[in-house]
Amino acid sequence: xxTNSTQAGMAGMAGMAGMAGMAGMGGGAAVAALLTxxxxxxxxxxxxxxxxxxxxxxADKSDNLSKWSPVVREATLLTDLLxxxxxxxxxxxxxxSIWFQHDxxxxxxxxxxxxxxxxxxxxxRPSEEVFRSQLEYVRNYADQRAERAPExxxxxxxxxxxxxxxxxxxxxxxxxxxxxxxxxxxxxxxxVLRTKHSLACRRPDIYSxxxxxxxxxPGHGTLPSGHSTEAxxxxxxxxxxxxxxIMSFQQSPxxxxxxxxxxxxxxxxxxxxxxxxxxxSTAGAALGTTLGHxxxxxxxxxxxxxxxVAFIGNNATGDFDKSVIALGDGDSDPxxxxxxxxxxxxxxxxxxxxxxKAKSEWEEAPAAGGSNG
Numbered sequence: 001x002x003t004n005s006t007q008a009g010m011a012g013m014a015g016m017a018g019m020a021g022m023a024g025m026g027g028g029a030a031v032a033a034l035l036t037x038x039x040x041x042x043x044x045x046x047x048x049x050x051x052x053x054x055x056x057x058x059a060d061k062s063d064n065l066s067k068w069s070p071v072v073r074e075a076t077l078l079t080d081l082l083x084x085x086x087x088x089x090x091x092x093x094x095x096x097s098i099w100f101q102h103d104x105x106x107x108x109x110x111x112x113x114x115x116x117x118x119x120x121x122x123x124x125r126p127s128e129e130v131f132r133s134q135l136e137y138v139r140n141y142a143d144q145r146a147e148r149a150p151e152x153x154x155x156x157x158x159x160x161x162x163x164x165x166x167x168x169x170x171x172x173x174x175x176x177x178x179x180x181x182x183x184x185x186x187x188x189x190x191x192v193l194r195t196k197h198s199l200a201c202r203r204p205d206i207y208s209x210x211x212x213x214x215x216x217x218p219g220h221g222t223l224p225s226g227h228s229t230e231a232x233x234x235x236x237x238x239x240x241x242x243x244x245x246i247m248s249f250q251q252s253p254x255x256x257x258x259x260x261x262x263x264x265x266x267x268x269x270x271x272x273x274x275x276x277x278x279x280x281s282t283a284g285a286a287l288g289t290t291l292g293h294x295x296x297x298x299x300x301x302x303x304x305x306x307x308x309v310a311f312i313g314n315n316a317t318g319d320f321d322k323s324v325i326a327l328g329d330g331d332s333d334p335x336x337x338x339x340x341x342x343x344x345x346x347x348x349x350x351x352x353x354x355x356x357k358a359k360s361e362w363e364e365a366p367a368a369g370g371s372n373g
Contacts (some may be wrong), residue, residue: 061348062348062349062350062352062353063353065077065350065353065354066357070175070179073179073354074179074182074183074186076350077183077350077351077354078183078186078187078190080349080350080351081183081187081295081350081351082187082190082191084100084101085098085099085100085101085120085191086098086099086100086101086117087099087194087195087198089198093124094124094125094199094313095122095123095124095125095198095199096122096123096195096198096199097119097120097121097122097123098120098121098122098191098195098287099117099118099119099120100117100118100120100294100341100343101115101116101117101118102115102116102117102118102344118308118341118343119308119338119339119341120290120291120294120308120309120341121286121287121290121291121308121309121310121311121338122308122309122310122311122338123195123199123223123224123283123286123287123310123311123313124310124311124312124313124314125199125200125201125223125313126201126223126279126313126314126317127313127314130279130313130314130316130317131201131202131204131207131277131279132207133317134204134277134278134279134317135204135207135208135211135277137271137277137278137319138204138211138271138274138276138277138278139210139211141268141271141272142211142272144272145214145272145273148269148272149214151265151269152214152215152269152270152272152273153215155227155266155269156215158182158185158230159227159231159266160178160181160182160185160234162262162265162266163181163234163235163238163259163262164178164181165262166255166258166259166262167238167247167255173361174358174361176354176357176358176360176361177241177358177361177362179354179358180237180238180241180354180355180358181234181237181238183354184230184233184234184237184238184292184295185230185233185234187233187291187295188226188229188230188233188234188287188288188291189226189229189230191229191287191291192224192225192226192229192230192284192287193220193226195224195287196220196221196222196223196224196226197220197221199221199224200221201221201222201223201280202221202222203217203218203221203222203275203276204222204274204275204276204277205217205274205275211274212274213273213274213275214273214274215273215275217275218275222275222276222277222280223277223279223280223283223313224280224283224284224286224287224311225267225270225276225280225281225283225284226284227266227267227269227270227276227284228263228266228267228270228276228280228281228282228283228284228285228288228320229284229285229287229288229291230284230288231262231263231266231267231284231288232260232263232267232284232285232287232288232289232292232322232325233288233289233291233292233295234259234263234288234292235256235260235262235263235288235292236288236289236291236292236293236295236296237292237295237296237299238259239255239256239259239260240256240292240296240299241355241358241362242255242256242362245359245362245363246362246363247362260322260325261322263285263288263322264285264320264321264322267281267284267285267320268281268320271320278318278319278320279313279316279317279320279334281320282311282316282320282324282334282335283311283313283316285320285322285324285325285335286309286311286324286325286334286335287309287311289309289325290306290307290308290309293306293307294306294343295351297343297345298343298345298349298351298352298355299345299351299352299355300345300352301345301346301347301348301349301352302345302347303342303343303344303345304342304343304345305340305341305342305343306340306341306343307327307337307338307339307340307341308338308339308340308341309327309335309336309337309338310335310336310337310338311334311335312333312334312335312336313334315332315333315334316334317334318334
């Protein structure tokens with residue numbers, strides 16, 4: 001999925017756009033001028049004196065993230081987080097489970113790590129009968145296309161602006177908060193695409209040519225909904241970021257409730273558009289919320305427990321409602337508790353570094369038990 005204008009602005013802050021502009025302004029003449037100037041000013045060439053070179057940067061410290069460009073920082077964080085997940089699929093059952101790992105160093109760099117894994121979420125795909133029955137919802141939602149078309153088209157990429165309309169973010173003041181949201185969206189996108197691959201569910205327009213989506217049908221499976229997964233991950237993490245800040249005064253509805261409502265509308269808009277079943281959004285909300293809770297435990301820098309969740313596809317026969325994230329306990333509920341998993345929130349983990357930086361951008365935000373560098 002493409003990034004939006006807010007994230008493009010972040011790249012501009014990093015100076016990339018300015019560098020491209022320098023090359024364009026002078027073209028070949030600018031390059032020639034730099035070459036002649038460099039030759040003149042560096043002659044004669046001398047090595048620095050021994051013992052006066054810069055000290056090494058301390059190795060493998062989260063604070064080193066502040067030394068890298070935003071693009072490199074995000075890639076580093078994304079790689080670190082993705083490396084923690086493992087996917088197990090059962091082709092016969094039509095299900096996939098996602099696990100997160102705890103590294104247990106053993107014997108130094110020359111010995112293989114011995115990770116242990118804990119449950120995050122298990123998802124089973126609905127039957128063909130369930131998908132066919134859900135076509136009626138897709139058809140009925142199509143009546144709202146004229147009203148919602150502007151939103152649907154604006155949300156084809158990452159719909160960051162719809163969250164930042166609830167809590168206004170200024171790129172100059174909240175660059176780390178914006179990077180946190182961007183990172184969370186991309187992490188959720190990677191996780192959900194791998195999950196879609198295992199479940200391999202067809203889109204609504206394959207079941208009926210009368211669906212006629214109003215946007216291009218994405219080239220991957222339908223369940224879980226990527227937009228729902230990404231939106232509920234962002235709503236969960238962004239809402240928690242506002243705790244104990246200037247924005248945490250009592251409001252009705254609360255910021256967290258508003259962010260979840262934004263996530264729900266983004267998810268439903270994909271059904272209005274004709275590219276998702278309500279069941280897809282239910283699965284996405286379950287995955288996104290659970291992923292968000294895992295990230296928040298990492299952000300705490302402490303050990304703690306989270307609920308592992310199971311999405312039961314054959315129970316997802318009804319319309320989508322954000323209340324599914326509360327977890328049911330009945331035989332007919334589509335989202336239930338799968339167990340309890342311990343998260344080892346290392347104090348120096350990379351995600352916590354970004355979380356603390358984002359937290360520090362809000363007036364009256366505490367250091368949350370750690371250094372903001």
